[in-house]
Amino acid sequence: MSEPFLIGDNMTGGYGRGPDILHNCTISVNKGEIAVIVGPNGAGKSTAMKATFGMLNVRSGAVRLDGEDITKLSPQERVMKGMGFVPQVRNIFPSMTVEENLEMGAYIRSDDYRETMEQVYDLFPILRDKRFQAAGELSGGQRQQVAVGRALMTKPKVLLLDEPTAGVSPVVMDELFDRIIEVSRTGIPILMVEQNAKQALEIADRAYVLVQGANAHTGTGKDLLADPEVRRSFLGG
Amino acid sequence: MTQSMRAILFFGFMAALFIIEGSTNFWIFSGSWNTSLVILNMALVSAVMALGVNLQWGYAGLFNTGIMGFVALGGLAVVVTSLPPVTESWSAGGYRIILGLVLGALTIAGTILMRMKLPQGRLRGVLTLAILIGGFFLYRAVFDSGVQAVEAIDPSVTGNIGGLGLPVLVAWPVGGLLAAGAAWIIGKTALGLRSDYLAIATLGIAEIIVAILKNEEWLSRGAKNVNGLPRPVPYEVDLQQSAEFVANAASFGLDPVTASTLYVKIGYALLFTAVLVTILVLSQLARHSPWGRMMRAIRDNETAARAMGKNVTRRHLEIFILGSAVCGFAGAMMTTLDGQLTPASYHPLRFTFLIWVMVIVGGSGNNLGSVLGGFLIWWLWVKVEPLGQWLAQVLTYGLPEGHWIAVRITEAAAHMRLFTMGLVLLFVLRFNPRGMLPEN
C-alpha cells in the first residue's frame, strides 16, 4: 500500500522542553478520507494532531505530507504547504465580520480568492447571510463554521480539525458533522480530534484510539465501533 | 561568586565612592566630606523609597507609578504635623475649612451608603446625583469662605493654617499614614484590574496630590513654599555658639563652621540609617513570613493562587498600602532633611521613575538589591552631570572656545541625566533583568 497523504509516523515528543506526551504514535489520513482520533481525556488526542501540524517538539519520528518530509517546518510553513488547521478555541477573529474572517484565511494567497469564498458560502449558506456581521456575535455552531471556512480559504490539501463540536448542542453537532462530510466530499482529506467518539466513529473511514499518547486501536470507524474492547472501554458498552 | 560575596563587593564599592568623594578632589570628585554626606543622606532616603517600591513590585508584582504622590504626601505630613498652628488662621477660617472637608467626606460617604442600601434603579441614580451635587455646593460654600479667610492672613509669611506643633520625628509615621490612606483609595479602585490600569491610576493620583500641594495655599502655601520646618538635629548656628562644641571641633582639628555642618549631616545620616535598617529588617522578616511566601506565590502564579482560594486582591491591597506607606515615610524624611516643602519640585521623572530604575537595577525582589540600587542610582544621578561636562570637555578638546559644536555639546551635557537613566534601565532590563543582586 502506498503511503498515506499525511502521516505522523512513529512520533515521540512533547511541548517545548517538557516531558514526552506522545510515545511512538502514528496517525495518518488518505485522500478522500475522514480520519478521527478518539480516546479518553488526557490521552494526547489534540497533542497528536498538533504534532502533525508542527506545534510541538517531535523528538523522534517524522511527519510527511504527500511524501515530503515536513518534520522541521513551522506551522506557518505547513500552512503554505497546504495544511489547514482549525484550533479548538479562539479559532476566529471575533471583532471582524464573517467575510473579513474568510479574507484573512486567504491572506497568503495572491490569486483571486472570490471563487473559493463562494464555495465556502455554498457549503455554509448561513455564513452568506451573516457575511457583514461580526463573527464574535454569531452562535457557537456558526462560529465553528466560520472557523472551518477560514481554514478552507487557503484551498488546503488536508484539513485538521481540533474538536470542532466542543461545546455545541447535539442538534448543532449533527449539522456540523454533516458539513464536515460535505467538505470531505469535495476531495479534501480531513483529520479530526473528537470528544464524541460514537458519532465520530460513525463517519470515520479511518480511526485511531489513543491511550496515554500511544496508539491503542486502529482501524476503520466501523471496525472500531464493532470491536467489543473499544466499546467497553470508550463507548460505554 | 556567592550572593553574599557579591553584596559585600558592591556595597564596598559604593562605600569607596563616598570615601573618595569626601577625600579626593580629582576628576568628578569634589573632595568635600560635606558634599559626600549630602549625597549619602539623599541616597539613604532613596534607598528607603526603593524598599517601599520593592515591596510592591518585587514581592507582589504591582506596578505603582505614583511614588511621587506618596512622597509628596510625606512632605505634607511634615508641614501639618510639625509646624506650630497659626492661631489667627484657625480662628479666621481654619475650622470652616475642616467643616467643609468633613461635609465633603460626608457627601461621599452618604452617596456610597445610599447606593448600598437602595436597589439599582432610576431613584438611586437621581439620588446619587442629587446628593453629590448638593453636597458639592454645600462643601464649596463652607470650604471656599474658610480658605479665603485663612489665605488672607499675612500671606507673605503664613496664609496657611500651620500644623499641630508636634516634634518633627512624629511627622515621619504620619507621612506613612497619609500615604497609606491615599493608597487605600487607589488600591480599592484599580487593584484587581489589569496591571497597566494600576499604573495609570497611580500616575494620575500622584499628579493630583502634587496639584493639591501646589494650589491649596491654606495647607501648603503652594508656590510660596513652606520654609523653616523644625529639625530633629541642632542648627549649625547654635552649635557654633556652643563653647563646648567649638572646643571639641578644635580637638579634631576642624574649624567650627565645617564641624557644625558635618555634625548636622552626620546626625541626619545616623537617623536615616536607623530607619533604613529597621525597614530593611522588617521587610526581610515579612518576606520570610508565611504572608511573604504567599505574596510571592501569588506573584508567580496568580491564577493558581486564586484557584487555591487565596484572596489575591485583598493581599495586593495590603502590600500596596504597606509599600506606599514606606514611600510616604521616606517623603517625610526627605522634606525634614530639606527643611522646606517646595511643591513645585515634585517631578515624576525624578520621584517616580528614578526610584523604579533603582529597584530594577538593584534587583527586583531583593531588599538589599533595592538599597544598593538606591545608593548607586542616586550617586549616578548626581554625578552624571559632572561626568557629562567632563565628557564634553574631552570631546571638544582642541576646538576653539565658543566653536558652535563645543557650545552645543556642553549645553547637551546638562540634559545627560534622563538620557543616561533611560539607557541604564534599558540595558539592565535587557541584559541583566534580575538586577545586580538577584532575588534568590
Added chain:
Amino acid sequence: MDFLNAVVAITNLLIIPATTYGAQLALGALGVTLIYSILRFSNFAHGDTMAFGTVVTIGITTLFQSWGISLGPLPTALLALPFAVAITAVLLVGTDFAIYRFYRKKRAVPIIFVMASLGVMFVMNGLIRFMAGVKDQTFDDGTRFIIKARDFKNWSGLDEALALRTTQVLTLVVAIAIVAWLFWFLNKTRTGKSMRAFSDNEDLALLSGINPNRVVMVTWVIVAMLATTAGVLYGLDKAYSPYTYFQLLLPTFAAAIVGGLGNPLGAIVGGFVVSFSEVMVTYVWKKVAIYLLPEALEPNGLLQLMSTEYKFAVSFAILVVVLLFKPTGLFKGQSV
C-alpha cells in the same frame, strides 16, 4: 439677546476650545490604543513621542523659514509635518528593533514592555531636551484668527465676543482627515485588516500567514503619524514644552481607557469626553448664569467647579469612575 450672548459665551470659551483639545487628545489616544491592541502594552513613552515629533517639526519649520518657504496664512509647521512624521517613524521603528522586538520574541509579559517603555520614555525625554531645551516654544507663524473678536462683535451687535483661531480650525480639519484615513485603512485595506486580525487573535493571525513583524512595523509608522500630528496640533494651539507634553500622558491614557482600550472609535469618543469634562469643570460659568438667570438669582461667585490647576483631577475622576463601573470602557475594549 441674553440667550444669544450666553450661547456665544459658551461657544467661545467652552465648545471651541474643548473640541480642539478633544481632537488633539483623540489623536493621542488613538496612538495609545493602537499600540495597546497590536503590541499589547500601555506605552508610557507616548507623551514623549508626541514631544519628539513636535520638536522635529519645530526644527524643520525653522529651517523652512530660513529658506523663506511658507504656507501663507497657514503655519509653516504643516509643511514640516510630513517630514517630521517620517523621522519620528524611523525613531519608533528603530526603538522597536532595538528594544521591544527582543521582548516580543521572548513573549514577555506586558508589564515588562511597560518597563521598557519607561526606559524609552527617559531616553526620549533626554533626547528632546538635548534638541530643544526645556523652555516653552511657540511655532505658529500663520494668520492667527479666522474670526476676530472685534469683527464678530461689530457684525453681530452682541456684547459677547467670539474668536476663532486658525489653529483651532486646522486642528479639526487635520484630525478629521487623519481619522477618516485611519478608518479607511483599517477597514478597507489588506494591511489594515491584517492589523485588526492580529489584534483580535494573534495566534490565528500567525496561522493565517500574517507577518507579525510587518504588522508591528506598520503600527509604529501609523503611531508616529498620529503622535506627531497630535503633538504638533497641540503645540500650534498652545505651546510646546517637554513637561506639558509628558503630562499629556494622563488625559491621553484616560481618553483611551474611557473609550475602551484597544478600540479606535472609543479612543476618539474618549478624547472628547475627557476634553469636554475638563473644560466644563474648569469653566467659569458666572457670565452664562448672569445672562440666563433672573437678576434675583445672580451668583456672587465665579461658578467655577474647580480651578484650572485641577484639570488633571478631572481626567483622573473620569478614569476612576470608568474603572469602577465599566472597566472595559464605553465601547467594548479588550479584556481587563
